[in-house]
Amino acid sequence: MPELPEVETARAVIERAALKRRIVAVDDTDSYVCRPHPPGQIRDALLGTELTEAHRRGKTMWCDTATGPVLGLHLGMSGKIVVTEADGTEVDGGDYWAYGRTNGEHRFCRFSLTFADGGVLRxxxxxxxxxxxxxxNVDDLGPDAATITAARFARAVGAGRAPVKARLLDQHALAGVGNLLADDVLWRAGVNPARPVDALTDADRRRLHRALRAAIDEAVRDGGVHTLPLVPERRPGGQCPRDHTILVHATVGGRTTYWCPKHQAG
DNA sequence: TATAGTGTTATCGG
DNA sequence: ACCGATAACACTAT
Structure with missing residues (x-):
């Protein structure tokens, strides 16, 4: 589920509910999620300190700590951040999860921080x-898609023969666009996902940049990429929200891709 | 039971 | 070395 909008919401959850709270316990025993750190290494680095700031670039989050190292968090394909207070109150990023509501059950917990007053970040x-x-290491990521300028976007989606969708998904070129957001942006801009980037016009790139910024703003505001117009139609038989043409789908850039054959023909 | 999947990365070929 | 395509990763829901 998580693309840039969901990750930004998760970052805001941490900022609102997890900063400046003394860490008294850490569960870092999932050696796959915590790799390459051996079990106990992250725990030892965080015990007794506190998170001071929560940052994000693309889909990567990181938290500064008062006395320890930086804590990096990436939600992958199905991750979610939930903060539970001692009284049972939950702060989370909304109901976008495909695996049902959490309902205080905390299934699938892979990492947690327990704070001195009994609150827990999971x-x-x-x-x-x-x-x-x-x-x-965040340096290999491209500019954040939520704030990238038109000029830098044009550079990122300028040279090369890759399908434009593949480039939008390339986190080194620009950071934060996932499969669903890419389809919605291309749909808004009326650009065919398979079009090579060096065949785009300057006008195409301007429309793509505006579409990107608008889609991200809407998705952050409305609760995630699932709220975008095209996303619910990404299924066999789904219709273009603009002209009601039946969408077509194929693999582009290694991912399942839906587009409107009428207004995204070229 | 078989398959697809919203992300990243190692590896392969051109 | 660069660029793009592909498989693998772990696991659940359909």
Whole structure:
């Protein structure tokens, strides 16, 4: 589920509910999610300190700590952050999860921080493709898709023969666009997903940039990429929300891709 | 039971 | 070395 909008919401959850609280217990025993750190290494680095700031670039989050290393968090394909207070109150990123409501059950907990007053931050992730690591390297990520300028976007989606969708998904070129957001952006801009980037016009790139910014703003505001117009129609028989043409689908850039054959023909 | 899947990365070929 | 395509990863829901 998590693309940039969901990750931004998760970051805001941490900012609102997990900063400046002394960490008294850490569960880092899931050695796949916490790799390459051996069990206990992340725990030892965080015990007794506190998170001070929550940052995000693309789909990667990281938290500064008062006295320890930086804590990197990535939600992978199915991760979610939930903060539960001692009285049972939950703060989470909304109901976008495909694996049902959490309902205080905390199934699939892969990592947790317990605070001095009994509150707990949990990373829930059925598929265990999320990652927790100390001092993550963020430098290889491209500019954040939520704030990228038109000029930098044009550079990122300028040269090369890759299908434009593949480039939008390339986290080194720009960071934060996932499969569903990419389809919605291309749909808004009226661009065929398979079009090579060097065949785009400057006008195409301007429309794509505006579509990207608008789609992200709407998705963050409305609760995730599932609220975008095209996303519920991404299924066999789904219709274009604009002209009601039956959408077509194929694999582009290695991912299942839906588009309107009428207004995204070229 | 078989399959698809919202992300990342190692590996392969051009 | 660069660029793009593909498989693998772990696991659940359909």
């Amino acid at each position: 990373l829930l992730d059925p598929r265990r493709l999320a990652r927790v690591r100390l001092d993550p």
